[in-house]
Amino acid sequence: xxxxxxxxxxxxxxxxxxxxxxxxxxxxxxxxxxxxxxxxxxxxxxxxxxxxxxxxxxxxxxxxxxxxxxxxxxxxxxxxxxxxxxxxxxxxxxxxxxxxxxxxxxxxxxxxxxxxxxxxxxxxxxxxxxxxxxxxxxxxxxxxxxxxxxxxxxxxxxxxxxxxxxxx
Amino acid sequence: xxxxxxxxxxxxxxxxxxxxxxxxxxxxxxxxxxxxxxxxxxxxxxxxxxxxxxxxxxxxxxxxxxxxxxxxxxxxxxxxxxxxxxxxxxxxxxxxxxxxxxxxxxxxxxxxxxxxxxxxxxxxxxxxxxxxxxxxxxxxxxxxxxxxxxxxxxxxxxxxxxxxxxxxxxxxxxxxxxxxxxxxxxxxxxxxxxxx
Numbered sequence: 528x529x530x531x532x533x534x535x536x537x538x539x540x541x542x543x544x545x546x547x548x549x550x551x552x553x554x555x556x557x558x559x560x561x562x563x564x565x566x567x568x569x570x571x572x573x574x575x576x577x578x579x580x581x582x583x584x585x586x587x588x589x590x591x592x593x594x595x596x597x598x599x600x601x602x603x604x605x606x607x608x609x610x611x612x613x614x615x616x617x618x619x620x621x622x623x624x625x626x627x628x629x630x631x632x633x634x635x636x637x638x639x640x641x642x643x644x645x646x647x648x649x650x651x652x653x654x655x656x657x658x659x660x661x662x663x664x665x666x667x668x669x670x671x672x673x674x675x676x677x678x679x680x681x682x683x684x685x686x687x688x689x690x691x692x693x694x695x
Numbered sequence: 696x697x698x699x700x701x702x703x704x705x706x707x708x709x710x711x712x713x714x715x716x717x718x719x720x721x722x723x724x725x726x727x728x729x730x731x732x733x734x735x736x737x738x739x740x741x742x743x744x745x746x747x748x749x750x751x752x753x754x755x756x757x758x759x760x761x762x763x764x765x766x767x768x769x770x771x772x773x774x775x776x777x778x779x780x781x782x783x784x785x786x787x788x789x790x791x792x793x794x795x796x797x798x799x800x801x802x803x804x805x806x807x808x809x810x811x812x813x814x815x816x817x818x819x820x821x822x823x824x825x826x827x828x829x830x831x832x833x834x835x836x837x838x839x840x841x842x843x844x845x846x847x848x849x850x851x852x853x854x855x856x857x858x859x860x861x862x863x864x865x866x867x868x869x870x871x872x873x874x875x876x877x878x879x880x881x882x883x884x885x886x887x888x889x890x891x
Contacts, residue, residue, distance in 0.1 A: 534879075534883060534890070535879050537890050538879055538882055538883055538886065538890060539850075539851050541832070541886060541889055541890060542832060542836075542847075542851045542852075542882075543851060543852075544818060544819060544828060544832075545816045545817060545818045545819065545828065545829045545832050545833075546816075546817055546818075546819060546852060547746075547747045547750055547751075547815070547816060547817075547848065547852045547853075548756065548815075548817055549743055549746065550742050550743065550746045550760075550763065554760055554763070555738060555742065557764065558738070558742075558763060558764045558767050559734055559735065559738055559767075561764055561767065561768055562734045562737070562738075562767040562768055562770075562771045563731060563734050563771075565768045565771045565772055566731050566734060566771045566774075567731075577775075577776075
């Protein structure tokens with residue numbers, strides 16, 4: 528180990544027979560002038576601005592990422608959402624213009640049902656009740672069948688069960 | 696007697712560390728207060744060592760001068776970051792190393808010849824045949840890998856300790872010591888005829 532150290536020392540002494548030049552006065556003037564010029568030109572970068580700038584950049588990046596994720600999600604799910612019904616299907620089907628087919632009555636019936644509003648029409652219901660009442664009145668007047676006495680609290684349309692004597 | 700010498704060297708080391716810390720604190724204060732006098736302090740503190748480091752890295756005095764200027768301009772532009780840096784020296788040497796690598800890469804792309812033969816080491820006039828000796832030493836140093844050459848130049852010509860070099864280059868002292876050892880072994884082989 529000592530031998531190696533001695534060798535290194537001799538080698539260092541040999542290397543020290545040469546030297547590295549120091550920067551010249553001219554170089555010093557040139558570099559300090561350039562540095563002072565850069566000092567005056569450089570905008571004052573306040574140290575407390577650095578974290579704020581980083582925070583703003585991070586927030587902007589986060590907003591951009593979220594917006595891109597939403598946009599991508601919307602684009603992907605667009606095909607699974609209800610879109611606008613194509614204009615051709617909005618127009619009423621011309622039932623009468625359908626070619627004569629063996630099942631055309633059934634198709635017409637379906638089409639008419641489809642056109643009905645799902646909302647209960649009160650006037651139509653009243654008309655229907657009036658028609659039923661009219662039928663019942665006619666039946667009562669004709670005397671073919673004597674209607675049973677309506678029980679209190681029970682519907683007249685529900686027949687009372689036949690008594691045991693009626694089969695005897 | 697030896698105890699006396701040891702205590703003297705420890706005192707010198709302590710003084711040197713104190714001086715270094717004082718100079719560094721002064722430089723930090725000037726940089727933080729945006730005082731243009733910091734340019735001169737930067738020059739006094741770094742120019743000599745940085746110039747040697749750059750010459751070792753680039754093996755060219757002219758390139759070292761150019762890079763030294765770029766380094767100083769970059770330091771001035773980033774002076775607030777430098778003032779807040781944990782280790783001033785490591786920050787400055789990192790800039791110098793980056794700039795040297797950039798220039799070396801550019802030289803390589805341009806395949807500029809001639810930088811190898813440029814003299815960057817000067818023999819002392821007292822030596823017999825100084826030119827020839829300098830050429831031989833320079834040729835031997837040029838054959839070392841750059842990290843080993845940097846460490847040897849800083850240790851031999853700037854009289855830095857391994858700890859100093861480790862702090863400057865952001866390396867461990869063991870790494871620096873092993874680079875030095877490997878480099879010296881190679882130099883011993885290359886300069887064997889001159890040692891004896």
